[in-house]
Amino acid sequence: MITLLSKRSLGRFEIQALKFCLLTAALCFPALRCPAQTAEMKKIVYRRVDSGVKPDSVAAKPRTVYLSAAKYMRIEEPPDEAAKTQILKIAREPDFWLINLADHTAQHFLDPGPTFTARAPILWTPKPAGENDPDLQFAGLEFGTEEAFFRQNHGVEAGTRKIDGRECMAFTIKTDARDLTLFVDSATRKPVFLESTKGGKVDFAMHYDSYETNLHFDPALFQPPDGLKITEGK
Secondary structure (H helix, E strand, O other): OEEOOOOOOOOHHHHHHHHHHHHHOOOOOOOOOOOOOOOOEEEEEEEEOOOOOOOOOHHHOOEEEEEEOOOEEEEEOOOEOOOOEOEEEEEEOOEEEEEEOOOOEEEEEEOOOOOOOEEOEOOOOOOOOOOOOOOHHHOOOEOOOHHHHHHHOOOEEEEEEEEOOEEEEEEEEEOOOOEEEEEEEOOOOOEEEEEEEEOOEEEEEEEEEEEEEEEOOOHHHHOOOOOOEEEEOO
16 A cells, blocks of 8 residues: 555655555556556546645645555646655556655655555545554544545534535534544535544535546546656655
8 A cells, every 4th residue: 555645745654655655565567567448537626725734835735546446546746846846646556756856856666465445535644653543533534535534534524614615514523632624515425525624623624626527538638758767765
């Protein structure tokens, strides 16, 4: 299993955690095999909108996620001129690439198995060994399966709200760590907004700019671009 972090660009600890995950978990599938012709591909564009990010900052800019067959994943992050990075993450089993498009470099990781799913959690990030993890139960909240997670984890229907002119149903999960609410379009059943509160204050909010499903699978999206200087990750 490969876990792709999605709240922000990878920091030093997250890179180390990713390497650890690659050694202890798995993403394994023949590299050149494509999903069946009938397999769908999803394209999700989202952005942070809570007070923890400045509206004109890189953290607040849209990010794009492509998903297919629980085996293929691509996350496109915006350019960060100050850090001289433009991060692209691609999973195509058994391979994973952490790419910086700004300097045309990449690290390649090969996962040894034995589990076979690429994952992109929305809230949860790996914690150091032995550290308390109050959000561990949200590790399964991932892009592409948001409403299913709320229903499987006893999310309670919490009325409706108009968002972007659309009538949206609300589902809420309350824990000791946080209250989490997902708003889905009542007509399309696609996520529109996700909000987390701690102590009655919003600590994380995410707007889905678009949520496309049943797209034609494009294998080129899961192939690293040409011209990269690639090193092998351990």
